[in-house]
Amino acid sequence: MSQPTESFSDIIKGDKPVLVDFYADWCGPCKQQAPILKQLTDRAGDKVRVVKINVDKAQKAANQYQIRSIPTMIMFKGGKIVWRQSGVQPLHTLEGLVKQFGG
Numbered sequence: 001m002s003q004p005t006e007s008f009s010d011i012i013k014g015d016k017p018v019l020v021d022f023y024a025d026w027c028g029p030c031k032q033q034a035p036i037l038k039q040l041t042d043r044a045g046d047k048v049r050v051v052k053i054n055v056d057k058a059q060k061a062a063n064q065y066q067i068r069s070i071p072t073m074i075m076f077k078g079g080k081i082v083w084r085q086s087g088v089q090p091l092h093t094l095e096g097l098v099k100q101f102g103g
Contacts, residue, residue, distance in 0.1 A: 008061065011051060012076035017101040018049045019094065022065070022072045024056050029088045030071045040094045047102040077101045 012018050021037060023030035041050050055062040055070060065074060068086075075083040075097050082101055 008051075009079070011049065013079040014049070015078065016047070016049055017082070017098060018051060018076045019097070020074045020076065021050065021052045022055050022062060022067045022074070023052060023070055024054060027070050033071045033073075033088050036089070036091050036094065039091050040098070043091075043095065044098045044102075048098045075101060 037050050053061055072086045
């Protein structure tokens with residue numbers, strides 16, 4: 001039996017901060033960001049949820065959040081945008097956000 005699919009709006013409404021990485025497979029900087037996000041999830045554990053959204057496959061979401069350059073990262077907390085930045089983000093910046101919004 002398959003699990004019900006969690007909707008994006010359900011994911012971002014939680015108490016835990018959710019870092020959304022808007023990326024594309026063909027994007028060089030996005031490929032640089034991927035291992036940094038892996039390190040973040042390894043180090044932060046369950047303090048943050050990281051979600052990757054491919055802008056080529058999820059154009060509706062990319063339009064909704066007005067993604068104009070990639071990678072763009074958006075941190076949600078309780079369904080609200082608490083931080084947004086385009087370009088490759090270093091691990092220390094992302095860890096600081098988890099501390100700031102992780103409670």
